[in-house]
Amino acid sequence: MKQVFGPDVDVELIAGSGGVFEVSRDGELIFSKKALNRFPEEGEIVGLLKG
Template identity: 50%
Template sequence: MRREITCFELIPSSGGAFEVYKEGKLIYSKLSTGSFPDTESIIKLLK
């Protein structure tokens, strides 16, 4: 079964934070990894 991303929300922040949550669970944190993910990496995490 193929699942499409139907919506997402960007919430402004400060201090270099870039975090991705799915269903309330943190799945990526730039603050933890020290690097900004590429678009493909974000899509893979969300699937």
């Protein structure tokens, strides 16, 4: 992510269980594997973050 958005971006991995994969930006959920029942496609997360 830092390669795409620069050194000022902070990325945090929060360990969990049950196969939940969610991505939030500024406290807002922008992708949820659980809600969509699928993994993101290549480049999808970066596109959502740029969005």
